[in-house]
Amino acid sequence: MGIEIIFKITAIGLLTAILGQILKQMGKDEISTITTVAGFVVVIIMVLNLISDLYSTFQTIFNL
Amino acid sequence: MEIILKIVAIGIITCVATILIKPIRNDFSIFIAIAGGLIIIFMIINYLTGIFATFSTLVNATGLNGGIYTFLIKIIGIGYLIEFTAGICSDTGNASLGDKVLLGGKIVVMVMSLPIVINILKIIMDILPT
Numbered sequence: 001m002g003i004e005i006i007f008k009i010t011a012i013g014l015l016t017a018i019l020g021q022i023l024k025q026m027g028k029d030e031i032s033t034i035t036t037v038a039g040f041v042v043v044i045i046m047v048l049n050l051i052s053d054l055y056s057t058f059q060t061i062f063n064l
Numbered sequence: 065m066e067i068i069l070k071i072v073a074i075g076i077i078t079c080v081a082t083i084l085i086k087p088i089r090n091d092f093s094i095f096i097a098i099a100g101g102l103i104i105i106f107m108i109i110n111y112l113t114g115i116f117a118t119f120s121t122l123v124n125a126t127g128l129n130g131g132i133y134t135f136l137i138k139i140i141g142i143g144y145l146i147e148f149t150a151g152i153c154s155d156t157g158n159a160s161l162g163d164k165v166l167l168g169g170k171i172v173v174m175v176m177s178l179p180i181v182i183n184i185l186k187i188i189m190d191i192l193p194t
Binding site: 002003005006007009010012013014016017040043044046047050051053054055057058061062063064 | 073074077078081084085088089091092095096098099100102103105106109112113116134137138140141142144145148152
């Protein structure tokens with residue numbers, strides 16, 4: 001659990017944005033959309049893992 | 065206490081990353097903010113266990129009923145959890161949803177602490193001369 005997850009999310013955002021722009025320039029609009037959605041889903045899964053970790057930690061510490 | 069430097073650094077890095085990503089992908093800035101907050105919470109949560117262990121040794125030394133103490137810890141946990149969840153809701157732009165989460169937490173704490181109030185009232189009724 002460290003700071004690298006923030007860098008990861010930022011990198012995924014930049015990468016998917018650049019990739020989407022390049023694909024759009026090449027005329028492959030549908031693949032560009034899929035790239036954007038894939039980046040979004042990956043980041044959502046990462047953040048949801050963090051949140052579920054937090055809630056299970058709270059459950060063990062506070063005996064909820 | 066080099067942990068405070070770490071917390072400050074994580075806060076600043078999260079802010080910079082959020083500002084950096086906002087013009088490129090607006091939807092990712094919320095995720096970065098949530099992840100930064102979670103990392104800070106994970107860093108300080110170990111200290112919380114230490115604090116509670118110290119308090120539980122104190123309670124054991126006084127010979128009080130341990131059940132009420134665990135109850136108190138539970139209520140504190142609900143408070144932290146609700147506060148943090150409401151913060152996430154507000155971050156994503158749903159301030160009213162965050163308020164509702166807070167209201168739910170308050171109601172749950174109230175329901176949980178009602179038996180203690182009843183117990184106190186019973187003790188007072190026993191003490192009072194009829």
